[in-house]
Amino acid sequence: MFNGGRRSYPILGGRLHFVKFETGKLNECLDFISSKQLHRGGVDSPSWRSGAQPDDIVIKATGGGAYKYADLFKERLGVSLEKEDEMDCLVSGANFLLKAIRHEAFTHMDGHKEYVQIDQNDLFPFLLVNVGSGVSIIKVDGHGKFQRVSGTNVGGGTYWGLGRLMTKCKSFDELLELSQRGDNSTMDMLVGDIYGGLDYSKIGLSASTIASSFGKTISENKELSDYRPEDISLSLLRMISYNIGQISYLNALRYGLKRIFFGGFFIRGHAYTMDTISFAVNFWSKGEAQAMFLRHEGFLGALGAFMSYEKHGLDDLRVHHLVERFPMGAPYVGGKIHGPPLGDLNAKISWMEKFVQKGTQIIAPVPMGVPATTGMGGFERPTSKGDILRSDASAALNVGVLHLVPTLDVFPLLEDPKTYEPNTIDLDQDEFKYWFKVLSDHLPDLVDKAVASEGGTDDATRRGDAFAHAFSAHLARLMEEPAAYGKFGLANLLELREECLREFQFVDAYISIKQRENEASLAVLPDLLMELDTMNEEARLLALIEGVLAANIFDWGSRACVELYHKGTIIEIYRMSRKKMQRPWRIDDFDMFKKRMLIDRKDQPYKRALLFVDNSGADVVLGMLPLARELLRHGTEVVLVANSLPALNDVTANELPEIIAEASKHCGILRKAAEAGGLLVDAMAGIQDDLKDAPESAPLMVVENGCGSPCIDFRQVSSELAAAAKDADLLILEGMGRALHTNLNARFKCDALKLAMVKNQRLAEKLFNGNIYDCICKFEPVS
């Protein structure tokens, strides 16, 4: 099933792009679809190239537009729109999102957004409130099981209609924006107005509670024009949002439901609207019920229509099959999106250059998509002037591209996947500020390496600059709102950097450094192995663990380490690092591990160990390979688990067989094991005669982990790794990314050893009250 990291089955998958456009721009949209032949699978699809085009292309659609524009689609694209029921689609879209996307639902109170993890087994029933022109209140009991239980004619249309008449606003967004600067106490009769500025505490009403919306205007002898449009808009917004919140809560109460999800064009990521609705639900339920919002709320119907294709088999999709990426879309400056969607790399780079030349700072990138708005209401997206609305506007756009990767699995040895959280530290605003600086400082050097890795050509330089701007823009967006892309931890941030490099077609920025370090380390490996073989078992085990920790210093992602590399050769630094290994380490469970290995399991060695390797060069060659060899010696099968894609100087699963083949030239144990694991078939053909009579060996294998990041999220690993984990009874996680930033607190169903050198002062202080270059040897046996 897994040999040398090569797959033995095809991968099927796809990507979901979420794009909005104004109905007024439908013709431009059809031009775009036609130019790219998207309705026929794209210009690169085999059927387009071969000219074998089906005549009867059917696209599922929902909502009024599916009827209104059916003829236009047929005429312009030859596509038939198959209409799906709008309510069915809303519900199945919401169900899909809540089931398949981890950080989909969030609460919004007092300007604070918090993602809520929904337990799949405890999702139904819930109330879905769709606030469009009017309001539909739907009780959802399961997949395809729902009932419209109520509604109200006072909805988004009411706000916009009354608002337009009363303020002369030209657009919904203008009206919404006005509300940001409003003061409703000039219009609304408050409890304090009735009780002489006091609370009516006996029945729990504070002085600022609205007793009667617009009630103050009856006692004043004023005309409409005497009131500020800002105040009118805010009073209206509060009146309608509170009313929706209250009716929703009463329906939740009627059916005994605790969760209410709100969606529809009235909400569209507008912070103040969400706060007002949340306030109402919280107020009336006395904190018992919770108002929640969905990150993809503008796409429920479209998603539901897409889901209705039976052939997709999307019913079986689970959270771990979906990866959300945030590629650079159109530049986003001062609350406005500039230019077309940037699907094409060259277009992306040109736009980036244009903006930089103009001296315009790209404040935030927008996930790939066409600029604009809600499909349902036809209202424009809020164009921002004030600070608050700017982030509201972008909040509505914080949906990335969903990659469907059916080959991803949950790691089967996680003790409890439900409570597992990969990130060790929470990236709150303060923490984010620190990492923002670390990553920004590292950027120029990374760009140099990336450009050099592509031959330093003009094209590479151009891509390098564009990458730097794109990644800086992502950082700026997250600095502005850390929850902008869902719940984001350090692991996500480090992965975003790698993804961003890939987006600008940098395949492996550290390739030459990796090769150089591999060669230097392989040259001294025979001496190291010889030295180890002179030791007794106990001393050797300690030397091996020391070796892994010492060699983890070769980390091109750590600023402090990179500075060290100027001070000596690879081997000098390795020796210096080893010499400094003073026990006890900051976490030192070595004695426990030794007892387990050499006493408890003397007669019953581990059956299979999964070794999660980290960096190239000394780290893997002088650290992890000798440790693997020791386990093989004990009769344990060893699976080296490495990245599927490059990240910093991490070794990849593709690179390992060659390194092992080289190492095997100097070591019979490794050679025999690699042969048994099927790793040497090609590389060592013809030079294995001397092994013919050697005893059987436990196999050494290589498996890719499914990631392209310095960290690992065990909720989404390759299915090969999941399969290899089945018989494993020992896990060894190595490196800062995999054992500290992520998984330090993760619990597994089998024994786990976490080894890392802490190469960052702040992290050492924060996690261990320690210092940079402290070592961690954390052993967690299962009883």
Ligand SMILES: CC(C)(COP(=O)(O)O)[C@@H](O)C(=O)NCCC(=O)O
């Ligand atoms: C990116 C890394 C997690 C890689 O560490 P590794 O897993 O290779 O041990 C680490 O280098 C890191 O956290 N660097 C940023 C902090 C710094 O420069 O101090």
Ligand SMILES: [Mn+2]
């Ligand atoms: Mn690494």
